[in-house]
Amino acid sequence: MPYKILKKKQLGKSGTLFEIDIHAPLIAEKANAGNFILVRINEKGERFPLTIANYNRQKGTITLVVQIVGKSTLLLSHQEKGDEILDVVGPLGNKIHIKKYENPIVIIGGGVGIAPCYPQAKELKEAGNTIISILGARTKDLLFWQDKMTAVSDKLIIATNDGSEGIKGFVTDPLKKLLSEEKISLVIAIGPMIMMKNVALMTSGVEGLPRVKTLVSLNTIMVDGTGMCGGCRFPSKDGEIHFACVEGPDVDGHMVDFDILLNREKRFAKFEKKSFDLYKQECRLLKEIEKN
Amino acid sequence: MAKTPPRQKMPEQDPNIRRDNFEEVALGFTEEMAKKEAERCLQCAEPKCVNGCPVNIDIPKFIKLIKENDYLEAIRSIKEYNILPAICGRVCPQGIQCEKECVLSKKWEPVAIGALERFLADWELKNQLKECPDCEAPNNIKVAVIGSGPAGLTCAADLAKYGFEVTIFEAFHTGGGVLVYGIPEFRLPKDIVENEIDTLKLLGVKTEYNMIIGKILTINDLKNMGFMAIFIGVGAGVPLIPKIPGLNLNGVLTANEFLTRTNLMKAYKFPEYDTPIKIGEVVIVIGGGNTALDSARVALRLGAEKVIIAYRRSEAEMPARKEEYHHAVEEGIEFKFLTNPVKILGDKDSNVKEIEFIKMELGEYDESGRRRPIPIENSEFKIKCDTLILAIGTLANPILIKSLPEIKLNKRGYIQLDENGMTNIEGIFAGGDIVSGSATVISAMGAGRKAAKAINRYIKSKIH
């Protein structure tokens, strides 16, 4: 079954973020907020995970939002409308639990993590919750989907590290203010590991702030996504081993030992760089050949 | 009994050369060797060897046909019992199955049954004589098979022969289960696996890849799609991870991750293929089964300078195929028996640096019939390494089972069958590692075949 790209567009002005719609009717049919897929672009490609950022059951499409960080994501960015992706597997992972909470829910998206926040915010909003969204990025060119997030939020706060849009600072700054001002039932944080670590720390009942249940989305390195390789494993603070692909990706942020995970991310760094550099070189050569 | 001529020894790649490549180690019999070996068979009236084979191949019959030069009939006769002879000839633990029971093994060496089986399968492939096995007329009744490991493949083939319309649903992008993601190329070339799977195409079996049942479709969806019976052959691949300090250091990985990256994703061809694997100079593998041996030999081929296997029991208890143990020794893999890890130590960047082991001794016999290893006090010692691979066993694959909470499992978490080979849910059958726990290729095939028979009976009883 070929998985055709029906739409592709750049997000923001950074040139590193893009959105694609893929024709995958069976997956769209079963997708829910919290699910992800594994893709393999071509015969020699890696299997790598991407969140289902949106889905349209009528059209049979799923939407992915991708940030270019290495070879596989760059290769995906070079696929155009009409191209086909070799393998798409999913929906994987557990859907998030949707219910009505007593107090508002704070949903925090950092960088490309804004995308997976969208279906969660949408479904929780539809269940009658009050949604306060905080979107964070290094700079405003890396922000996207403000309009979509506004539509599913009661309040939207933006924070950029350089102050180019919204509050100048980290997402934890407005979070701290919210936590000290009003009762919050749930915090959801999706973004870079370090951001999730700091959010989980802030909601763990420190500095006189209340302890609030916090879900984080673990983007560990994965191979099969079915609980069979252990590549995605992460330890909880009590030393137990968990598999993010089958127990997550959304898990209780207060039980995760982030320091170990931050380190596990670096396992293949040297190889990833090699693969990335080779591919960029190859692309440059191809461009030159095309020019001549 | 008169003395028989010596057993033919299969030619192999030189250990010093093969330790650096992924090409097949054992090269197969020449025709002349196959003939000589076939002559050794006594054509017993009550052949014990057949009882040793989990699918009861008529061994004396195919060997006799080799003697008579009728290779085509010989391979046909094997395929009546076993649709994957090129695979079984290579990876069956013959030493504890067919060849163990061969009468010759009492006094001399047994007939090389596996090698002869492989010879015929390779001969068929080389001469492109693959034929479609005989089938009953199509009956247009749909049956689903979940998982394309040896259990699923065999079940699907037999169901097709009974005339059913069979679809295999497989989670990965390619078929074969452990045969492709677990067993490495140098022991079982992947084009051999592909070719055997092609037999299923001839039989009209459909395959749907990238389909994780329990996620994209549930068992109920399949029933609604009109599948009258369903076979579950999802295997047991969840890695056991020993609870020892230092597990989360970088450089510690499960054999499954290591082998899947290398075999399925072809990390041994990085950077031509995108999936990376990190290896380092010294690699230690924990375990004593086929998985441990495969991991060690892969590590060697990926460029490790030294590879050590640490096993907590002794050589005699090692469950790995004997032949592979010898191969590993020839290739320079070091074995440390009666040795168990207690602690993994890391450097300041959280990479593995050293493993602390404890010496073991064998005590009383345990429930597995082997002597239980017990630690010897104050015998700890350390070995430096860059990579630690854990190959201490596996558990049932979780996704399908989780999506089917009503299915009855045994104490160990594997699917429980009734006397008819059916699970507690009507129309749902199962077999292979998901029922037995990790076993062998041929026992999974035997289970697939039994299930196909049971499904045939079940459906025929429903429609009559």
Ligand SMILES: Cc1cc2nc3c(=O)[nH]c(=O)nc-3n(C[C@H](O)[C@H](O)[C@H](O)COP(=O)(O)OP(=O)(O)OC[C@H]3O[C@@H](n4cnc5c(N)ncnc54)[C@H](O)[C@@H]3O)c2cc1C
């Ligand atoms: C459940 C899940 C959902 C995800 N959803 C999305 C998504 O919606 N959009 C998106 O852009 N990315 C998502 N990711 C991350 C994405 O899978 C990685 O960015 C991708 O695999 C990187 O591949 P690469 O070859 O381009 O980069 P690589 O060369 O593999 O890596 C480049 C850099 O990224 C880091 N990296 C590698 N793998 C990961 C990873 N899995 N997570 C985080 N950092 C990684 C490396 O340490 C390295 O620094 C998700 C990951 C998971 C586990």
Ligand SMILES: Cc1cc2nc3c(=O)[nH]c(=O)nc-3n(C[C@H](O)[C@H](O)[C@H](O)COP(=O)(O)OP(=O)(O)OC[C@H]3O[C@@H](n4cnc5c(N)ncnc54)[C@H](O)[C@@H]3O)c2cc1C
């Ligand atoms: C490294 C290694 C080496 C081995 N060496 C030998 C050997 O030399 N000789 C020998 O006889 N045995 C060997 N074995 C054991 C043997 O391979 C297994 O016993 C056998 O493969 C079990 O077959 P199976 O069909 O039950 O399951 P598997 O081979 O595990 O196949 C199960 C299949 O189901 C798929 N699946 C899982 N969940 C789902 C789902 N939800 N939906 C769809 N598909 C799903 C999996 O992707 C897989 O393809 C070895 C095992 C390993 C791991």
Ligand code: SF4
């Ligand atoms: S299938 Fe395996 S056990 Fe049976 S005869 Fe062949 S090699 Fe022996």
Ligand code: SF4
């Ligand atoms: S037991 Fe040995 S000698 Fe007898 S028929 Fe079988 S293979 Fe031949």
Ligand code: FES
């Ligand atoms: S990705 Fe392999 S176990 Fe989770």
